[in-house]
Amino acid sequence: MIRVLVADDQALVRGSFRVLVDTAPDLESVGEASNGAEAVDLARRERPDVVLMDVRMPVMDGIEAARRIAADPTTADVRVLILTTFDLDEYVFSALHAGASGFLLKDTRPAELLEAIRVVASGDALLAPGVTRRLIEEFTRRPAPGGVPVASALADTTEREREVLTLVGLGLSNTEIAEHLHVSLSTAKTHISRLLMKLNARDRAQLVIAAYDAGLVKPAPSGT
Known part of the structure; x- marks a missing residue:
């Protein structure tokens, strides 16, 4: 089973994603977080395979939460899937270096969301290639926020x-x-x-x- 944590500040959105996840025979939801700080705490406690992470949340945004999850040895294997609109928040560019494993539009079809979770859990590919390509191309025109030279x-x-x-x-x-x-x-x-x-x-x-x-x-x- 692929264990999924949902982090979003809107209760209706969290509930909808959680119900959708639980409809899949190979996925199970292991909790909900209403802000980034809760997501980090729950990730440490539950060790989910994937965190569906909203960007804009109170207390701590999804990018900082992704950074902390990626940097913590206890959650090093947890994959973060960023949920975003195609407004491409400034935050999203930082997410690339924060350790996020993929990006997904909030208007993605349910079946595509479930498959995206599976893909991220495997660590095998980026999601929404067209969106990701545009994200990265825009990112490379901006100064990298603390990127590591390769x-x-x-x-x-x-x-x-x-x-x-x-x-x-x-x-x-x-x-x-x-x-x-x-x-x-x-x-x-x-x-x-x-x-x-x-x-x-x-x-x-x-x-x-x-x-x-x-x-x-x-x-x-x-x-x-």
């Missing part, structure tokens, strides 16, 4: 691994990477695993950021 870490990677990192940054799935490079799916996954280790990345989301930070992928021109 140039030195990339020196330890092979040419093929840097090629794979570029493809990850472009939003390709493992299957698409394997097809592009004419290698097996298991080989593509091995390259991803080695990149996660060498770049000290939590998940695929941070690999995408690394690809942009290293200049392997260039943001699209403004207005495109």
Whole structure:
């Protein structure tokens, strides 16, 4: 079972997400938090697999909560899925370096939300690729809030691994990477695993950021 914690300051939203989660045979809700501080406390106590985290909440916002969850060894394995509108709050850019594992629009269809939770729990991919791509491209035009340079870490990677990192940054799935490079799916996954280790990345989301930070992928021109 994938254990899910819901954090949102609106009781109706929390309840709706929790009911939806509990309809899936492989998911179960383990609690609700009305602000970021409660989310951090509950994450430490319940050790959920995924936290559905709203951005704007009282007491502590979702980004600071994500940062604390990612930094705490007791919750290092907890994945945070940021729930956002497409207004793209300033906070969301910071979330990329705070340790968030993905982003999801609040108007996502129920079936897509459930699948997104499964994907984030596996640590295998970013969500809503089009949205995430635009988020990251906008992020790379702004000063990184305390981002870790990746140039030195990339020196330890092979040419093929840097090629794979570029493809990850472009939003390709493992299957698409394997097809592009004419290698097996298991080989593509091995390259991803080695990149996660060498770049000290939590998940695929941070690999995408690394690809942009290293200049392997260039943001699209403004207005495109």
